[in-house]
Amino acid sequence: MANIYDADEDLEKQSFDFKLFVRTMKYIRPYWKNVLVMSAMVLTGLIINLVEPLIVRYIVDEGMMKKDLAVIIKMGAVLLIISIAGLIGGRIRINAVNRTTQGLIYDIRKEVFEHTQELSFRFFDGRPAGKIISRITNDVQAISDFVNTGIVSFISEIISIIGIIVIIFMINYKLALITVTVVPVFILLLALLKNASENAWTMTRRTIANINANMNETLQGMRVIQAFSRQKHNIERFEKINRENYKSHMHATVIQLLSWHLVEFVGMAGTCGVVWLGAGMIARNATSLGTLVAFTNYIWRLWAPLSALSKVYNQALSAMASSERIFQVLDTKPEIADSPDAIELEDIKGEIEFRNVNFGYNPEERMVLRGISFKVNPGEVVALVGPTGAGKTSIINLLMRFYDPVEGSIMVDGHDMRNIRISSFRKKVSMVLQDSFIFSGSIKDNILYGKPDARDEEILEAARITKVLDFAERFPEGFETDVEERGSKLSSGQRQLLAFARALVANPRILILDEATSSVDTETERHIQDALKTLLKGRTSVVIAHRLSTIEHADKIIVIDEGRIIEEGTHKELLDKRGAYYRLYLKQFQD
Template sequence: MAKNTTKQDEEQMIRSKGEIIKRLLSYLKPYKFKTVIVLTLLVFVMLCGVLNPYLLKIAIDKYVDIKTPNVNGLIYIGLILIILNLLSMIASKVRLVMMSSITNNILVNIRHELYAHIQKLSFSFFDNRPVGKILARVMGDVNALQTLFTNSITSLIPELLSLICVTIMMFLLNFKLALTTIMLLPVLCISMFYIETHSRVRWDAYRKKRSNLLGLAHENFSGMKVIQAFATEKDNSEGFKETLNELIDKFVKAVRLNDFFWPLVELSWGVGIVIVYYTGYTLINSGTLTVGTLIAFSMYIGMFWRPIMNLSNFYNTLITNFSAADRIFDILDIEPDIISLEDAPKMPQIKGSVEFKNVTFKYEEDSGIVLNNVSFKINPGENIALVGSTGAGKTTIISLLSRFYDTTSGEILVDGKNIKNVDLESYRKQMGIMLQDTFLFSTTIMENIRYGRLDAKDEEVIAAAKAVNAYDFIIKLEKGFQTEVNERGSRLSLGQRQLISFARALLANPRILILDEATSNIDTQTERLVQKGIEKLLHGRTSFVIAHRLSTIRDCDKIMVVDDGMIKEAGTHDELLKLKGIYYNLYMAQYNFLNEGA
């Protein structure tokens, strides 16, 4: 998958109009009964509107006579009109309320489906997209569909029915006038098709630039400390302004073309009225047309062109939001790389044996090999340290063990079971992973620790905090365990965040524990306090520890030295020092560096 940046337009699949409409309308299935009611009400309102001119024609031609006016007949027609229009108003109100309910529920369902699907996608999806661009799809693109769904039911179906009924009524009243009315439609349709062809391309370009802007804004806000630290606010503002101008340019071009829709329809309407009245005038003079029929026909002309204008508006909306629908379906159509096999058995309680058998891995098909034929076996309850230079493949090993990625070749066995063949969720629930970049949610410390086991009681949360020596600093905070932390826990120090992360991992009670540079940001004094907590955390469970600070892994059962994607050395601390190989050189270099510093 190609890497996408904040200034790079995303690749996007262009689907046919029919495919998009079909997929969007499929979201109406759960609301079939309500939709039928809405459509019934729409048909009723439409029929009331169609009958109004015809009743007026009857009133004028039959009951309006200067010599012998039929007042009772006029009153009768008037009462029918009043009743019809009152019922039409009530039906219209009920229809709007029900339609709003259906539309909002559909949007909630689409957004939830999209969010749930994104959570299932593999790390490669997130590695290759800025977070802001993902948010643009979940929020902005889904919101763009609201008008589309509303108009598809409130405009498309009823306006088409209304157009058909009005056209039939016009042909029944006078064939010549009806032909005169629709003679401009072919020209209008050809013009609109031309505009649509070019307009969709422009709206696609606009949404890509909008996504770039959101991606850039999210990235800059997330890195605001770095921006301010290096005093690059002005440069970043210029970059933001440049991206914003690109967005404005694409928007103006798209809107400018769309604005031709309305003038085309109104021009056709106006020319059509002139032609109809001229034809009607000649027919009245020839005695083949009554005044009442012409008046009724003039009302039907408005009723004929109004649906066309509304349909044009819907068509315009459709084109404007096709790109949003494409972008949503692009995400929904991505198949997760890491999934559970169909009917995969749940992982039993893990005892802790881990075996890598001839594991080779690379992140992309055309990229270099990161791990090359790695094999090792770990017994239950052993503590394993992974050491080596940056980029050697240490984090890749634990990522494969966590099944964030699948091996290119070879097998990973846990308790003798290939992790590809067991239910993914039941497997990951028994693992605890602590990363160097500890992530805390924007909630209380209590809830951040409880995230390790959501059904844990407050007493259990507090006990976990005490076990890793996090309790003392927590109770000194203004509200103790109920203290709200900022996004990513920015109001706490790095060491405090990691202590909370230790408590969260202990509460989860994982069968396999992974610590990826988890003590790298803890100062020496705090590290001494937390060592006993880590010992308790590691006791009785298989654990993998990645650490550059070699003094923290001396007591591990086995130390594996990873170099150039392979396990070059393995043994205890003392055994590796006696080898005087890679580990010995790393240890001595660090030891001498610390002594020089002292």
């Protein structure tokens, strides 16, 4: 089967790893009281389960056979009380199980989420969001399932199998011998069917993952799909994936039914043998009817835990795979982190200096920036220009300390960036990108993102300067208008204006604009240019712009090509030089 989406197959199965198991079990420790209650209730249930047939035997032999009504009534009452106790115990157990497993899900999910918040860009570079999401949801669920049915049932099934075998040998060893000869046949059958059934279920899981991934991509790309009229092709593709899921599910259920029937058949055969032999024994007065009744009762109670056990091992393996995936995330250390003696920047002037910086995303493969050195004085505007892929955004990524340079250093107010508390520096910086990410929530919420404690006047001022106010007022709910996920209720120009407002309200010392006006129309760009006059005033700014007209007034223009600085100077100086900048400028003028 074509597996277009599922790339995590290799981690679907795992051999049993004791260290991994112990580490997973640590998460259960806070719930030890619940586990204790759970175990006590399981044990109670087991005892009840084991005692019941014995009582039935007593009722048959001493009550029914001897026609003693008092015994029947008395023991009947005992049976009733025991059953009620069993029910109550069951309820208590389910409560304890839920508290443990839901608590476990809550804890692990929290830890994974919090950890991903701290992880550096490099972690996200090579990982589709879908995979990370599945770590936080499916994998956590698999671990909890294992704790729930796996561990609890594993222990109780084992105890119950041993208990039943001991009891049946005690009441009649000859019949017991017949019973246990059936057990190997039983185990053999289950083992034979196990692989087929496992493979079938793995296939259904994979096809379901394919369906999800296909749905996800289709929904996200709906505009492009409809624009290119690809619906028919899409439906066909989905049809194929959907059919695969249908088929694999049918296949899996057939195998499952088959194994159930076989199990039942063997159980039935075993029971028949016991009844047949037992009947002869009764005839010869070698045993009582009650014993035989109790015996067949026990046999039926033996098959269920045997087949359950074969599932537990599987579940354990898939939980192992899940915990390994989760620990992989948790064990990833944030690459960019504060050094222990990092200093807190109280106030900054806004002086930036790159000293001979070399950088690559995968430095062994390719360097993206080479020998970058430049200095920006406080309050100056520096522009980075150059062709797409030259390395402009990479310079910004280093300046924001999303990555660290491979060689060289970046200084802020004379301190090496690596010795500054990251958050204290980023608080002084605002960034507007080409395609700004707007969060769900109101327009106001999105402005507040830049400064959560901004006063209403500050918000209003930022909105006025950036012309956000103009379009906000046109919505009935004004500032409180919910812009929805990714700001889908706004035009791209409006989103960009909102991003400027968000940057402005933070009142940053350093402002970074990465092609911030590239995706907006000239009308909006003019608005933004006006706003920029206020925005840039007195702040150190690094501006990347495609339209050179927007950076003519920069204090310094740096031309980058293939990761190197090839020219540097003011607009006038660079034009006079008639070099790369001059050519770029002429080219844009002609367009």
